[in-house]
Amino acid sequence: MTEPSPASSPEPTGAPADLPPTVFLMYGASGDLGRRLVLPAFFQLALQGLLPERWALIGSGRGDMTDASFRDHVHDALVEFGPHPDEGPWDEFARHLRFAGGGFTAEDAGEVPDVLTQVRADLGEDAQLVHYLAIPPKAFLPTTRAIDAHDLVQGCRIVYEKPYGTSLASFTELDDAVQEVFTEEQVYRIDHFLAFEAVQDVLHARLATPWLAALWSREHVAQVQIDIAETLDVAQRAEFYDATGAFLDMIVTHLFQIAATVAMDAPADLRPETVQAARDAAVQRFRPLDPAEVVLGRFDGYLDIDGVPADSTTDTLAAVRLWVDDDRWRDVPFLLRSGKKMAADEQRITLVLRPAVDGPYAGDPPADPAVISFSLLDGAALDIGVTLRAPGVQGGAVTGTATLQRTDLPGEPALPYTHLIHHVLHGDRSLFTGVDGLRAAWEAVQPLAADRPAVQDYAPGSWGPADVDRLAEPGVWFLR
Numbered sequence: 001m002t003e004p005s006p007a008s009s010p011e012p013t014g015a016p017a018d019l020p021p022t023v024f025l026m027y028g029a030s031g032d033l034g035r036r037l038v039l040p041a042f043f044q045l046a047l048q049g050l051l052p053e054r055w056a057l058i059g060s061g062r063g064d065m066t067d068a069s070f071r072d073h074v075h076d077a078l079v080e081f082g083p084h085p086d087e088g089p090w091d092e093f094a095r096h097l098r099f100a101g102g103g104f105t106a107e108d109a110g111e112v113p114d115v116l117t118q119v120r121a122d123l124g125e126d127a128q129l130v131h132y133l134a135i136p137p138k139a140f141l142p143t144t145r146a147i148d149a150h151d152l153v154q155g156c157r158i159v160y161e162k163p164y165g166t167s168l169a170s171f172t173e174l175d176d177a178v179q180e181v182f183t184e185e186q187v188y189r190i191d192h193f194l195a196f197e198a199v200q201d202v203l204h205a206r207l208a209t210p211w212l213a214a215l216w217s218r219e220h221v222a223q224v225q226i227d228i229a230e231t232l233d234v235a236q237r238a239e240f241y242d243a244t245g246a247f248l249d250m251i252v253t254h255l256f257q258i259a260a261t262v263a264m265d266a267p268a269d270l271r272p273e274t275v276q277a278a279r280d281a282a283v284q285r286f287r288p289l290d291p292a293e294v295v296l297g298r299f300d301g302y303l304d305i306d307g308v309p310a311d312s313t314t315d316t317l318a319a320v321r322l323w324v325d326d327d328r329w330r331d332v333p334f335l336l337r338s339g340k341k342m343a344a345d346e347q348r349i350t351l352v353l354r355p356a357v358d359g360p361y362a363g364d365p366p367a368d369p370a371v372i373s374f375s376l377l378d379g380a381a382l383d384i385g386v387t388l389r390a391p392g393v394q395g396g397a398v399t400g401t402a403t404l405q406r407t408d409l410p411g412e413p414a415l416p417y418t419h420l421i422h423h424v425l426h427g428d429r430s431l432f433t434g435v436d437g438l439r440a441a442w443e444a445v446q447p448l449a450a451d452r453p454a455v456q457d458y459a460p461g462s463w464g465p466a467d468v469d470r471l472a473e474p475g476v477w478f479l480r
Ligand SMILES: NC(=O)C1=CN([C@@H]2O[C@H](COP(=O)(O)OP(=O)(O)OC[C@H]3O[C@@H](n4cnc5c(N)ncnc54)[C@H](OP(=O)(O)O)[C@@H]3O)[C@@H](O)[C@H]2O)C=CC1
Pocket: 027, 028, 029, 030, 031, 032, 033, 034, 060, 061, 062, 063, 133, 134, 135, 136, 137, 138, 139, 161, 162, 163
């Protein structure tokens, strides 16, 4: 298959000086996500000179916090998670931080209006307003209504964390309310895996490297494997996790979006709407899952965790065989797997390549097939497996792997949330999930609502129940 060549730049462009004055109103700024991921991303943007010349970040929360204690909170977060405040102009950065306590509901906007008025007096009445909902998903809907009730919709952008819905019904309820209040162009729905540099590579390497593009189809690819394996426990967040499970936490969200990034047709250009529409169109071609091709697992010992009910049936691992119904991928299984307490911390997208179909090596495939494999972890790497003549006088075939470390490339990598906030600032929705794709994702998992497979036990430190291996047959999991 041939690919069109895209015409425009892969990154949002425009100097920070050209960005309008911007006010971020961050709901849930005191929470775990804010501390670990979002506030560090703001500081990384500041270090790289990528924030607008005039900006403010107002943390909003239900408690009372002074500006000074919010600044201390941000400082502590940076000390713990980096970039360290000493690495940059902390004092200057801190002056942009404000806090508005007293919560924010439709009935009572707390201190938000007052603080916003003060900030606007400084930045200008027409400063761009960006709402960032870093709050639990159950608060998305009431906060959306509150933003409407307090007349903070006009001209704003709004960022929703994941998960955007937990079923087709709850997605529809949330999205109906969101579409009533905002136009689609105002809405940024996060799936932070789309912002991993290695996930962005999957599209950009293919678009920029013709030989890679040439093998991007069923003609050369026998299987696609997407593996997000974690050794992590869930004891710190048992309540959340038990209500969610691996399938909802990871498969229908992150792994589906990654699968769509692999499966999408090459967009004709890199305009955000073209990229998002191409990815959404790929999700719309996902065949509804067959429950017989879904394996759910639970690590031994899960039921002993404090906060997990004795009769829990929550999955801590999920693996699925997904099919993409189009000419490019017909009959190529997409194998998705993610779980907790697994054998390794690994995040990989692997295209397993077909062996020779004719010539002297046909019919004699090597034990390890050739692959193109993207690691998503820090300092991510691209592994390219090629089958070669085996060394020595006996000959035969052997597969070797060449590894390209991203850390060997020139340039400073950016954190996923740094990319995401940068894109919001520039009005670029290419790294955000589209509403059509999300709806299609929930539709694709609907068969499980009526026919959920039983949860099977697996040993902590393993790759999951034996049935997971069966999903990959006649092949094998690249990670094993
Ligand atoms: N933590 C993570 O690693 C990740 C989280 N996410 C998503 O980010 C969002 C925030 O997650 P996280 O920070 O872990 O969540 P937290 O449970 O830490 O909550 C964040 C903050 O939201 C406020 N809050 C809590 N309940 C409510 C409520 N009912 N109404 C309004 N505000 C409330 C609290 O602040 P206060 O008490 O000051 O009001 C709290 O500190 C969620 O949607 C989550 O799914 C996504 C990816 C990773």
